Amino acid sequence: MRRKIGITIPEMIKTAFSTKITKSYPFKELDVSERFRGKLEIDPDKCTGCGVCAIVCPASVITMVEVGKRKFRDKEVTIRRPIFNLYNCISCGQCVDDCRFNALRLTKEFELAVFDKNSLVMKKAIEHVE
Amino acid sequence: MSDKDQAEEKLAKISTGLIQYSPEGLVPFGPVHPALKEPEYFKIILEGEKIVQVIPRIGYAHRGIERALQDRNWIQAIYLVERICGICSFSHSLAFVQTVESLTELEIPRRARYIRLIIAELERIHSHLLWLGLVGYWTGFDTLFMWIWRDRERVLDLIELITGNRVHKSYATITGVRRDLPENIERHIQPAMKYLSDRVKFYKEIINSEATILIRTKGIGWVSPDVAVRLCPVGPLLRCMGFKRDVRTDDPYAAYDEIVPDVKTSTDSDVHSLLNLRLDEIEDSIRMVLEAITSIPTGQVKSSIPRAIPRGDAMGHVEAPRGELFYFVRSEGGNKPVRVKIRTPTLANILTATEMLKGHTLADVPVVLTGMDPCFGCMDRLTIIDIGEGKRWQINGEELRRYGIEWYNKNR
Amino acid sequence: MVVSHCRRRQDLKTNIKSWAQKNSLWLFHVNAASCNGCDIEFVASLTPRYDIERLGAQLVPSPRHADVLVVTGTVNPLMRERLKRIYEQIPEPKYVVALGACAGGGGVMKGCYNVSHGVDKVIPVDLFIPGCPPRPEAIIYGLMKLRDKISGGSHE
């Protein structure tokens, strides 16, 4: 091995004049890849309140809340719907895999920064019922 | 007397109280320090610029994952072990999943085993590149750092294309992988691998001839192989001392029995040989990924996942980028593990690193400490937390017991 | 007359101030018991593909030089005091960004015994960037939001 000094200089010059690598993201839209796992979305029409998603979620994102009561064969049954604390969601997609009614999906949205973390709580499913 | 012997003697004197060290001689390294992206604390005892002793103080990233695993079901646990660490996240989930699978005697589809190999090797490339870039950063060579991280993005792109996230793949599952490879993925993999192998050649040239890098790394962090036998490091750190140990060949998993890695060793056991060793490993990984993607069989990628895992104990290990990652799982037949024990590479390596540092100067600390590529995320699941302010942090069993009794008496 | 003149000068000063602050966010990064995922994505956002230096952001080595404290991870008890101390070392005006699901509310570590479910339980947080880990573009988006906040909120 011969010791040299500054062997990176040719490469530096080459890089300085090569094509731009930096994405112009905040100034232009970005396409994310097809499978990217971003923000979770729920389709309130499809959700039946079965509660499977709340059981499988590894990050305890989902809590089932009572939204009303229903008569079912002379018995009072509570209706529940999920609330998602999305600031905890790790976008793993396990709930999506396990929801048998296809009510959930992961969108490609990634621009989630907020000033108030409670604004990330997704209550779509319970608002829909009311 | 060599520097090392002198250091040993100094140390003996310190521990017997013969020498008192002024606070100036003690340099804190961390827990928040620009060289370490992770919180870790090293008490470094100096004499002038020379290091006499390094005391690692772990626990700044302790989160209690092993305990939490006892409350998670088998599927949730995969996502949790993956998040022990963001650099070799797939190795963690793979090791866990394989350990669980060995309890069940389930058949893992051959295609899934190939896919696991591809992701594991992509992860190795990404991890080694990340580390190499950081070596540039630690030696003040920002240009090198930026170039290498730019090239690393190519690997991350592939990982995102296949798994949907750049860092936490969430891809392995019991009995296989969660999704099949996207169509025509080889069209993305091949050019990226070609580009990377060219770049790796170029970086090798830099590492082996740029004088400022050579004088910073050659002969630095040398430890004798006897020390290695005593302190049992794993992974590249062990291999650079001349021991040919690699879980991928010693106990093949995934598809490593069909695509055999070429385990490289070196005998210099200094930081410079680590650099070369890791670059060689990247080249080998590139070869393996290309081989796997051309010879991948068709078929399913997972079979049906059992709800409960049969009773039993199992151990499993994989070769993470930093060395052997070991899992122990005990199941009592329920839907949750009863105990999971994880032995991670960094924990195994940290003692060797402190040995590597002795006799060097403060300027070598970042290079050496990070030469073994520590990432404390995984090391810090097991620690003793100091009780109260101002107390010594080493507490022995007796103190702990007394503390426990007192605490219970107070809080009853 | 005098009053309005004064106010105009005051306006100029605040304008310069908010312009300068907005365009020069110096970041200090603390890993408070995270899994490194967020940290490497944060470092990646400095690298060529994303390059947050375009927005004038820069990583600084000492908290005394910083404007923005970027916290990743779950903040375990051992880091809690240190985090507070680092927060106090940063000169005003300062902003805190909680990066990642762990820093937002515990993330996947929710329920672990040694974490403090959210940085906001320890120090006041100005911006949450959720995701596990947030991709570098999400971090850039967060910084843009912070910039807007600085330029908008400086007149009160």
Add this chain to the structure above:
Amino acid sequence: MINWIFQLLVFPGLTFFVWIAFAFEWLERKTAAKIQSRVGPLTAGPKGFLQPVADYFKLIFKEEIIPRNSDKFVFLFGPPLYFSVPAIGAAFIPILGEKGVLSHSYDLLFILFIMAFSVLMASMLGYAAGGRYSTISIGRLVLQYTSYEVPLILSILAPALLARGLSLSKIVSSQISHWHVFYAPISFAVFLIVSLAELEKPPFDIPSAKTEIVAGWMTEFSGRPLAYIKLTKNLNYVFLSSLATTLFLGGPLLPIDVQDEFLKTILFLLVFLIKTFSVGFLIFIIKSALARIKIEQATSLLWVITTPLSFLQLLLIVLFR
């Protein structure tokens, strides 16, 4: 008198140099970004040109935190004093003619004194700030200074010998037809190396190595004092580049004679700026291509290689003139 004060404070004195310092930082960051295949500052002003200005103003408006165990007086008033060192030095540099604003017949010695004083100020500031990292950093700074001082003096002596005079104006005027760099190339190289050391840039950024000792002696500073320190570092950069221009590259002088006074001034300024920026650029390229070395390696490099080399150069000059 008023003219003189204007020259000293505005053009071509302080204000002018401060703006060049800002421009230098912008250029440095932008080129660094280009080399690393990034974009660099973009949003502050056109192409990010006002980025250093934004940084400066932001620091000015920030709170100053004074560490408990620091020397408050030095901590607050040291930075402006530190700033004044290269600012005064810059006034000796001939820009618009053969004479600088403050020039006199032994100003080269004064320049040497100023460079030593700047290191002294830095170590004083670090010491006043207290803190372990600052202490280590100062140790390194002083050690490094003692090892590059001799090559610095020797390399500056070469153009002085060639010009047979110890004043900058004499050195400049002796270079109308032939630059000293052609007669003393080794000294020029040594001067560049020493500049890297004086500016704490790689491979000699040992006193402020951020991966080892946080921000070196600047660790404890914040707000306005930090703004001054940052600005001073850039001003130092400009000062050293312009000094190299003056000593080795013929300063602002042109080989042709221009009659029109105004045109002459403009041309001088232009020539001077081009040369200074080129030297700055050269320093910058060397810096980006190297990794940081260790302090003992730095001292041995400076003593064992650069000192004999600059001696050799002086010997050659004495023998062949």
